[in-house]
Amino acid sequence: MADIILHQYATSPFSEKVRLLLGAKGLAWQAVEIPAILPKPDLLALTGGYRRTPVMQVGADIYCDTALICEVIDTLAPSPPLYPPAQAAVARVMAAWFDSALFTAAATYVFQPDGVASMLGHLSPAQVQAFVADRKAMRGDTNALRMPPPEATAQLHETFGRLETQFAAGVEHVAGPLLSVADFSLYHNLWFIRRAGALAQMLEAYPRLQAWYARMNTFGHGRPRVVGGEQAIGVALSADPVALDEGVREGEGLQPGDAVTITPTDYARDPVAGVLLALGPHRVTLRRQDPRAGALNVHFPRQGYQVRRAA
Incomplete structure (x- = not known):
């Protein structure tokens, strides 16, 4: 290879x-x-x-x-395998939703004023201005990555609450009993939120979700x-x-x-x-x-x- x-x-x-x-x-x-x-x-x-x-x-x-x-x-x-046959369709659909709709909510939530200092605090004012201009140019005239913060927060809580209930029922992974691509697409949303300083406290309401995150985190980054x-x-x-x-x-x-x-x-x-x-x-x-x-x-x-x- x-x-x-x-x-x-x-x-x-x-x-x-x-x-x-x-x-x-x-x-x-x-x-x-x-x-x-x-x-x-x-x-x-x-x-x-x-x-x-x-x-x-x-x-x-x-x-x-x-x-x-x-x-x-x-x-x-x-x-x-990332696409176990019995879960392949639902795993792909869930992964696509986590990567788009849920990430839009996570990005909106993270880049509230309370999260910006944690996310961009290592940058100089000029670098922050350049970052903001770059992301604005990426969005162009679309509504992508734009959502009112209250709606973004509500969407995150609803999603995490439903996952918490599913984990409480004994389902070990996001799309069913087996690891799949959906787990990795959910993971990076939580990883992103956890970097947002005090805003990451929202995750404390979901202990089973956090336990799932900890299990995923043990994979590391390979070599x-x-x-x-x-x-x-x-x-x-x-x-x-x-x-x-x-x-x-x-x-x-x-x-x-x-x-x-x-x-x-x-x-x-x-x-x-x-x-x-x-x-x-x-x-x-x-x-x-x-x-x-x-x-x-x-x-x-x-x-x-x-x-x-x-x-």
Whole structure:
């Protein structure tokens, strides 16, 4: 198996989701510490414009979005399985909701005034201003990551209360009796809230949820080794992208070889341009060429991304 390289930063909750998964799988991996805000020249050389965190690299193949990253890691290291057959559908649906709706509530809750000092207190005023401007630009004119704080707090309490009841009934994991991807998607929300200083006290009302969190936390982060962005680009340049033969699903109106753009449908709508290689029900892949990194396959989940013919 080629080395896994995770482009991430320490305080990123979605990076923590993947770091914990790598720990659960007992994997060695390489970590590239990227900036929390633009510019990200080394990362964008690999992705072509996609700037969400994290991004996973295996040779000259670049995987965007933790929904897809988790699937790829599970394929590379199947034990313990992330998608137990009897729970696979519900686990995927729950994970998607935790990563979107619940994370929106968690981010709104955490970035109330009482939480900002804990989350951003290590930054200078100029750095805080730059961070806020970057996140505002990511949202654009959408309502993503915008929710009235009382509604966000209510949503968190309702979700955590229902999970507390489920754990009290003897169910050990989020989507059923077995560990699944849903556990990791819930985990990073709690990890995020726990960093919010006094605001983290809300979790004290849910002792069984906290016990579940403690069990998950024992997975650790596997065996990471820090490498530089230039080194990761060199790995891509010296590798060949994986050959694909998936084709394009009928009804999409596109063909392999078409020039396309791929853009998230919610926020951080930075399009990635390239040549379409594969477009199926679960994944879309394009080929792009970068002066520094060479030929690359860039992979996205089908859900949550818009594929358009390039102008």
